[in-house]
Amino acid sequence: MRVYKFGGASIADAGRMAAILPIISEEHEPLLLVLSALGKTTNALEVIVNLATKGQKEDALAAAKVLEEQHLEYARVLLNEAYYVEASIALRNHFAELEQAVNDAHPAFYDYSYDQIVCMGELLSSTMFSFFLLQNNVPNEWLDIRTVIRTDATYRDAVVDWDNTAKKAGETIMPKLHQGKIVVVQGFIGSTDDGKSVTLGREGSDYTAAILAAMLNMDSVTIWKDVNGLQNADPKLFPNTVKIDAISYNEVIEMAFYGAQIIHPKTIKPLQNSNIPLYVKCFFDKELPGSVIKGGVDQAHYPPLIVLKDNQLLVQVTTRDFSFITEDNLSTLYSIFHDLKTKINLIQNAAISFIACIDNREDKVKALIHALGKHYKVAINDHVQLLTVRHYTPEVIFELTKDKQILLRQETRKTIQVVMK
Ligand code: ASP
Numbered sequence: 001m002r003v004y005k006f007g008g009a010s011i012a013d014a015g016r017m018a019a020i021l022p023i024i025s026e027e028h029e030p031l032l033l034v035l036s037a038l039g040k041t042t043n044a045l046e047v048i049v050n051l052a053t054k055g056q057k058e059d060a061l062a063a064a065k066v067l068e069e070q071h072l073e074y075a076r077v078l079l080n081e082a083y084y085v086e087a088s089i090a091l092r093n094h095f096a097e098l099e100q101a102v103n104d105a106h107p108a109f110y111d112y113s114y115d116q117i118v119c120m121g122e123l124l125s126s127t128m129f130s131f132f133l134l135q136n137n138v139p140n141e142w143l144d145i146r147t148v149i150r151t152d153a154t155y156r157d158a159v160v161d162w163d164n165t166a167k168k169a170g171e172t173i174m175p176k177l178h179q180g181k182i183v184v185v186q187g188f189i190g191s192t193d194d195g196k197s198v199t200l201g202r203e204g205s206d207y208t209a210a211i212l213a214a215m216l217n218m219d220s221v222t223i224w225k226d227v228n229g230l231q232n233a234d235p236k237l238f239p240n241t242v243k244i245d246a247i248s249y250n251e252v253i254e255m256a257f258y259g260a261q262i263i264h265p266k267t268i269k270p271l272q273n274s275n276i277p278l279y280v281k282c283f284f285d286k287e288l289p290g291s292v293i294k295g296g297v298d299q300a301h302y303p304p305l306i307v308l309k310d311n312q313l314l315v316q317v318t319t320r321d322f323s324f325i326t327e328d329n330l331s332t333l334y335s336i337f338h339d340l341k342t343k344i345n346l347i348q349n350a351a352i353s354f355i356a357c358i359d360n361r362e363d364k365v366k367a368l369i370h371a372l373g374k375h376y377k378v379a380i381n382d383h384v385q386l387l388t389v390r391h392y393t394p395e396v397i398f399e400l401t402k403d404k405q406i407l408l409r410q411e412t413r414k415t416i417q418v419v420m421k
């Protein structure tokens with residue numbers, strides 16, 4: 001039994017959704033299908049959140065209407081008359097839930113409001129997909145995964161309640177798979193015990209696939225992407241990337257930590273714990289070999305693995321009384337970053353200064369600088385890049401940094417990190 005996850009790009013338009021049909025219909029084993037929202041729907045929903053929480057409810061509802069029209073149009077292209085009628089009823093029910101969430105949205109509960117609105121994307125896409133499979137004689141059951149994945153109430157980054165989720169998955173999904181059925185669910189979303197929708201963090205559908213695979217003890221997970229497997233760097237940023245055939249769980253966790261946008265960072269751990277391989281394959285051509293992430297891969301064969309993070313901010317903090325940056329100051333500094341939920345991508349500290357490289361996020365940075373400014377002098381370098389190379393060679397580092405101004409460089413035997421402009 002396998003889990004297949006389809007991301008937004010693989011179902012961006014009705015033609016694409018139709019093109020992935022053989023990947024499913026030619027499979028002989030029971031499948032659990034995890035879907036993301038169509039294309040850039042989640043971004044569109046985020047715009048609606050921002051309007052709704054700023055009190056611009058009319059604009060938010062208008063934007064929701066546009067999204068509704070787009071989904072109905074998608075369904076019209078995808079489905080025949082009979083299935084369109086059924087699907088449009090289901091879609092309209094979801095849009096009624098969205099409208100309710102827009103009306104209830106409030107800036108005092110931004111993250112909560114966000115999840116009630118943004119969770120709709122996956123419900124919509126998976127609904128259409130389920131009807132499309134039925135129309136093509138692929139029997140399947142659509143399931144609202146919010147009845148299975150249980151979490152705490154950390155909205156936008158919900159923490160899974162594993163025991164509860166395992167129990168629910170075993171009760172609701174397992175029997176269907178044992179009957180040889182295909183089950184269609186949503187990635188990215190879940191619910192609290194009292195029925196409030198949550199999301200698992202942007203790009204969280206990969207994580208959903210891993211959670212369910214681990215809870216149901218599936219044989220493998222396959223993430224279907226628009227590229228043939230994993231590359232040693234982002235092909236959008238670098239020419240001549242190299243495909244990685246096999247890579248270990250640990251290496252992918254390292255890469256994700258440094259900001260590689262290959263797979264949602266939380267995806268690997270549940271799979272590693274249960275030793276479930278994760279395949280990354282290309283939905284344009286299912287015969288291409290792709291990549292596999294699994295245990296026991298020999299790292300001697302890795303090419304240099306490159307991660308470049310743009311739009312970074314280098315924050316330099318200096319003590320006002322010239323006290324050293326030792327345990328007490330470090331503890332204050334870490335608490336400030338921790339309280340503001342700001343991840344530090346790189347740290348360096350010297351006698352009276354502390355440097356952190358962070359994502360330049362509008363919603364976090366102001367508050368952070370304000371909080372740091374209460375205790376320390378703060379200086380900033382913006383628009384810097386953070387380059388990380390694992391399994392580096394001197395040649396690669398030279399190539400990647402030759403036209404840059406280097407602000408900071410750290411290296412260990414396996415990893416080099418450079419903050420540059
Ligand atoms: N639709 C969500 C997002 O765009 C989750 C996902 O695609 O994995 O972030």
Ligand code: MG
Nearest residue numbers: 007008036203
């Ligand atoms: Mg996505």
